[in-house]
Amino acid sequence: MTAEIICVGTEILLGNIVNTNAAYLANQCAALGLTCFYQSVVGDNEKRLLDLVHLAMGRSDIIIICGGLGPTQDDITKETVAKAVGLDLVLDENSAQRIREYFEKKGTKIAENNWKQAMIPVGAMVLNNDNGTAPGLIVKHGDVSIILLPGPPIELEHMFEESVKPYLMKLENGVIYSQTLKLCGIAESTVDETIADLESEGNNPTVAPYAKHGEVHIRVTAKAEDEKAAKKLCKPVVRELKSRLGQNIYATHEQDTLEGAVLNLLIANHLTICSAESITAGMIAARLVSVPGASETVKSGFVTYSNKSKRKLLQVKKSTLEKHGAVSEETVREMLKGAAALTKADVVIATSGEAGPEPSENKPVGLVYIGCMICGQMVVKEYNFNGERNKIREMTTTNALMLLRSCVLEYYSEKTFGKQDN
Amino acid sequence: MTAEIICVGTEILLGNIVNTNAAYLANQCAALGLTCFYQSVVGDNEKRLLDLVHLAMGRSDIIIICGGLGPTQDDITKETVAKAVGLDLVLDENSAQRIREYFEKKGTKIAENNWKQAMIPVGAMVLNNDNGTAPGLIVKHGDVSIILLPGPPIELEHMFEESVKPYLMKLENGVIYSQTLKLCGIAESTVDETIADLESEGNNPTVAPYAKHGEVHIRVTAKAEDEKAAKKLCKPVVRELKSRLGQNIYATHEQDTLEGAVLNLLIANHLTICSAESITAGMIAARLVSVPGASETVKSGFVTYSNKSKRKLLQVKKSTLEKHGAVSEETVREMLKGAAALTKADVVIATSGEAGPEPSENKPVGLVYIGCMICGQMVVKEYNFNGERNKIREMTTTNALMLLRSCVLEYYSEKTFGKQDN
Numbered sequence: 001m002t003a004e005i006i007c008v009g010t011e012i013l014l015g016n017i018v019n020t021n022a023a024y025l026a027n028q029c030a031a032l033g034l035t036c037f038y039q040s041v042v043g044d045n046e047k048r049l050l051d052l053v054h055l056a057m058g059r060s061d062i063i064i065i066c067g068g069l070g071p072t073q074d075d076i077t078k079e080t081v082a083k084a085v086g087l088d089l090v091l092d093e094n095s096a097q098r099i100r101e102y103f104e105k106k107g108t109k110i111a112e113n114n115w116k117q118a119m120i121p122v123g124a125m126v127l128n129n130d131n132g133t134a135p136g137l138i139v140k141h142g143d144v145s146i147i148l149l150p151g152p153p154i155e156l157e158h159m160f161e162e163s164v165k166p167y168l169m170k171l172e173n174g175v176i177y178s179q180t181l182k183l184c185g186i187a188e189s190t191v192d193e194t195i196a197d198l199e200s201e202g203n204n205p206t207v208a209p210y211a212k213h214g215e216v217h218i219r220v221t222a223k224a225e226d227e228k229a230a231k232k233l234c235k236p237v238v239r240e241l242k243s244r245l246g247q248n249i250y251a252t253h254e255q256d257t258l259e260g261a262v263l264n265l266l267i268a269n270h271l272t273i274c275s276a277e278s279i280t281a282g283m284i285a286a287r288l289v290s291v292p293g294a295s296e297t298v299k300s301g302f303v304t305y306s307n308k309s310k311r312k313l314l315q316v317k318k319s320t321l322e323k324h325g326a327v328s329e330e331t332v333r334e335m336l337k338g339a340a341a342l343t344k345a346d347v348v349i350a351t352s353g354e355a356g357p358e359p360s361e362n363k364p365v366g367l368v369y370i371g372c373m374i375c376g377q378m379v380v381k382e383y384n385f386n387g388e389r390n391k392i393r394e395m396t397t398t399n400a401l402m403l404l405r406s407c408v409l410e411y412y413s414e415k416t417f418g419k420q421d422n
Numbered sequence: 423m424t425a426e427i428i429c430v431g432t433e434i435l436l437g438n439i440v441n442t443n444a445a446y447l448a449n450q451c452a453a454l455g456l457t458c459f460y461q462s463v464v465g466d467n468e469k470r471l472l473d474l475v476h477l478a479m480g481r482s483d484i485i486i487i488c489g490g491l492g493p494t495q496d497d498i499t500k501e502t503v504a505k506a507v508g509l510d511l512v513l514d515e516n517s518a519q520r521i522r523e524y525f526e527k528k529g530t531k532i533a534e535n536n537w538k539q540a541m542i543p544v545g546a547m548v549l550n551n552d553n554g555t556a557p558g559l560i561v562k563h564g565d566v567s568i569i570l571l572p573g574p575p576i577e578l579e580h581m582f583e584e585s586v587k588p589y590l591m592k593l594e595n596g597v598i599y600s601q602t603l604k605l606c607g608i609a610e611s612t613v614d615e616t617i618a619d620l621e622s623e624g625n626n627p628t629v630a631p632y633a634k635h636g637e638v639h640i641r642v643t644a645k646a647e648d649e650k651a652a653k654k655l656c657k658p659v660v661r662e663l664k665s666r667l668g669q670n671i672y673a674t675h676e677q678d679t680l681e682g683a684v685l686n687l688l689i690a691n692h693l694t695i696c697s698a699e700s701i702t703a704g705m706i707a708a709r710l711v712s713v714p715g716a717s718e719t720v721k722s723g724f725v726t727y728s729n730k731s732k733r734k735l736l737q738v739k740k741s742t743l744e745k746h747g748a749v750s751e752e753t754v755r756e757m758l759k760g761a762a763a764l765t766k767a768d769v770v771i772a773t774s775g776e777a778g779p780e781p782s783e784n785k786p787v788g789l790v791y792i793g794c795m796i797c798g799q800m801v802v803k804e805y806n807f808n809g810e811r812n813k814i815r816e817m818t819t820t821n822a823l824m825l826l827r828s829c830v831l832e833y834y835s836e837k838t839f840g841k842q843d844n
Contacts (some may be wrong), residue, residue, distance in 0.1 A: 012448070015451070016446075023434075023439070029437070038435075040462045048459055187530060190492045196495070200827030254438065275704070280721070282707035286705045289704075289815075294703075298703070298727050299727060300727060300730075300731030300734075303711075303725070305720050343731070376810040384529060386528070391553055391576055392709075
C-alpha cells in the first residue's frame with residue numbers, strides 16, 4: 001500500500017521550524033512496510049490544501065495530514081478535509097468531555113474557541129489525544145484512509161504509537177526491513193562501480209549507496225510478509241557487500257557512527273588515546289568524547305594552534321618549525337612523539353594543516369598532515385582537501401578518525417603497521 | 423513572486439534524514455521576499471519527479487530542486503528536468519575541468535561515472551560547486567526559473583549564498599532587506615516582552631524574535647523599492663532595539679557568529695586565550711578556531727578528560743578532586759590557575775561537568791561548572807542543563823562563549839569583574 005504525508009503549517013513554509021514530523025511519520029511508515037512516494041507541506045490555506053488533498057486521494061491509499069487541528073481561526077485542516085470528502089461536521093460528545101477534563105485538570109478556564117476541536121466529520125473515527133486538546137481523526141473515503149494528526153510532536157508521536165500504528169498494521173500485509181552499511185576511506189563513485197550489478201531497480205532487496213559527510217552509506221531494503229523473512233532476504237546481499245568492500249565497512253547499523261566505531265575499537269584493544277591537534281583544534285577529541293563511555297579510552301589532548309605551543313607543550317623543535325614549517329610531516333612526527341612522551345598514551349593522533357582562508361608559510365590552503373602513532377610506531381599521511389576553512393577542518397577530523405581506525409586494524413592484523421614508514 | 427521547493431531523495435521519504443535543506447531554502451526565500459506556498463519531497467523516480475516538475479511549473483515562478491545531481495545511476499534530477507522542459511544534455515567543458523581538478527587535488531583516480539555530472543541542459547546557467555563535484559544549474563523555461571542544487575547541505579548552502587541569492591535578487595522587483603540581531607544571555611520570552619510593541623503585523627519593517635540554539639535572534643525586515651531605501655527603514659528600528667537590549671546583542675548581521683564576536687572582542691583587546699576543557703573536550707577551542715584569524719588570539723588548549731590528566735597537565739590537586747570531585751567549582755578554579763600558569767595566556771576558559779548518560783561521583787547529569795579567568799581574576803558559574811549527552815555538551819560550549827564575552831566586557835568596562843568572587 002502507498003502512503004503520503006502532508007504537513008500543514010506556515011511556520012514550516014517560512015523555514016522557521018524544521019519539519020521533524022515528516023521524518024518521524026516517514027520512518028514509521030517505512031517500518032510498517034508502507035511505500036511513501038510523496039511528502040508535501042502547505043500553509044493554512046483552504047484552496048491549496050483542498051487541491052493537495054484531492055491530488056493525494058488520486059494517488060495514495062493512505063494520507064497522513066498533520067497540523068492545523070487547533071482551536072484558532074487559521075486551523076482549517078479538519079474543515080477542509082471534510083469538504084474534500086463531502087461530509088458535515090457534528091459535535092463529538094466524548095471529545096467535548098475530554099477537553100472539559102483537560103482544562104479542569106490544568107485548573108484553567110476554557111477559552112470558547114476550544115469547542116471547535118470537538119467537531120468531527122460524520123462517521124469519522126476519533127483518536128484520543130492524551131497530551132493535548134485536539135483529537136486526531138481517521139476519515140474513510142472509498143478505499144482511501146485520511147488520517148488527521150495534531151502538529152505538536154509530543155501529541156502526534158504518542159497518538160501515532162497508540163492509535164494509528166495498530167490501525168495501519170491491520171490494513172497492511174507485509175513489512176519493510178532495511179539495514180545500512182557505513183563505509184569510510186572510499187569514494188561514492190568507486191562504491192557505485194563496485195556494486196553496480198546489485199543496484200538494479202525492482203530487486204528485492206534493493207541496494208542504494210549515498211554519500212554522507214565524507215563517508216558512503218549503503219542501504220539494503222527488503223520487503224516480505226514479516227520481519228524475519230525480510231531479514232532473511234537481506235542477509236546474503238549484506239554478506240556479498242561485505243566480501244566486496246571489506247574493511248572499508250566500519251558499521252552495519254544505521255545508528256552506529258565513525259567515532260563510535262573508533263572508540264569501540266580502542267576500548268576492545270585496551271588502548272588509551274591522546275590527541276595533539278593544530279588545524280582541528282579540539283575537533284577530534286570532541287567527536288570521540290561525544291560517544292558514551294569515552295572516558296575508558298580518551299584521557300587527554302592538546303590544542304597546539306600556535307608554533308610556540310607546539311614547542312612548549314609538545315617539544316617540537318624550533319629548527320623543525322623553521323626548516324619545514326608547522327604544516328609538514330616532520331612537525332606532525334614531533335607532535336606525535338611529544339604527546340606520547342608526556343602522556344604515555346598508547347595511541348596518539350595529530351593534525352597540522354592550512355585551513356585558510358589565506359595560505360601562510362607558502363603552503364596551499366587544504367594541505368593537511370595527519371599522523372597516528374601506536375605504541376611507538378607511526379604513520380603520517382598527506383592530504384589535499386577542497387572547500388572553505390571549516391569544510392577542510394571537518395574533512396581533516398573525519399579522515400583522522402578513518403586513519404585511526406585503519407592504523408589500529410593494521411597494527412593488530414599484520415603487524416606491518418608503520419614498518420616501511422619509520 | 424512565488425517560489426516552491428522540491429527535495430529529491432529516497433532517504434528523506436524513508437525518514438532516515440530530517441529535511442533541513444527545505445528549512446534552509448524556505449528561510450532564505452522568505453528573507454528574499456519570495457512567497458513560498460509549497461514544499462515537496464519525491465524519490466529518485468523519473469515519472470513522479472516529472473509529474474511534480476510539471477505541476478510546479480504551472481503554479482510557481484521559481485522552482486528550487488535539491489538532491490539527485492550526483493554521479494550514481496539513481497541520480498536523475500538533471501535528466502528529468504531537461505526532459506520536462508524539452509532540452510538535450512551537452513558536455514560543459516568548464517564543469518569537466520573543475521571535476522578533473524577536484525580529483526587531481528585529492529590525488530584520487532576519477533571514476534568514469536563522474537563525467538555524468540559535467541553534462542548540462544543546453545543553455546543552462548552553471549553554478550560552480552566549491553565544496554563538491556556536482557555543479558548547480560539554472561534552467562529558464564518561459565517565465566519560470568528552475569534552480570537545481572546538490573543535496574549535501576555544505577554544498578547547497580554555499581552555492582545558494584554565492585550564486586542563487588544574487589540571481590534571485592535580480593529577478594525580484596523591489597527588494598526585501600533584512601537584518602538580524604543576535605542576542606545571548608537573555609530568554610526569548612523576556613525579549614518578546616521588551617519589544618512587543620514593535621512586533622505588530624503589517625509594520626514595515628517587521629520585527630520578529632526567534633529562539634535558536636540557546637540564543638535569541640531578532641529579524642528586522644523591510645520592503646522597499648531598492649536596498650538603500652529598505653536599509654533606511656530598518657535603521658531607526660535597529661537603533662531602538664539596541665537601546666532597549668544593549669549588551670545582550672552580540673552581533674548585528676546574519677553571518678556573524680557568537681564565536682566570531684568573542685574572537686573579535688579578544689583580538690580588539692589584544693588578549694590571548696587558552697582553554698582547559700573536560701566535558702566539552704575541545705569543543706570551545708574548535709569553535710573559536712572556526713573563525714578566520716583565530717591564530718591571533720587562540721594559542722593553545724588542553725583536553726583534560728580524565729582526573730589524572732587534570733592533575734598531570736593542569737596541576738589540579740589530588741585532594742581537591744577527592745574532596746569536591748571533578749565536577750565542582752573548586753576543580754574548575756584549579757584548572758584555570760594551572761592552565762594560566764603553564765601558558766601565560768591572558769584569558770583562560772575551563773569546563774567540567776556531568777554529560778551522562780549515567781551520573782557519576784553522585785553528581786546529576788547536566789550539572790556543569792564553567793570558569794573564566796582574565797589576567798588573574800576569575801569567575802566560576804554553576805549551570806544545570808537538560809537533554810542528552812551531546813545537547814549538554816553543546817549548551818556548555820555556547821554558554822562558555824557567552825560567559826567569555828560577558829567577562830571580557832565586564833573586565834574592561836567597570837573593572838568590577840571577579841572582584842566579589844575572589
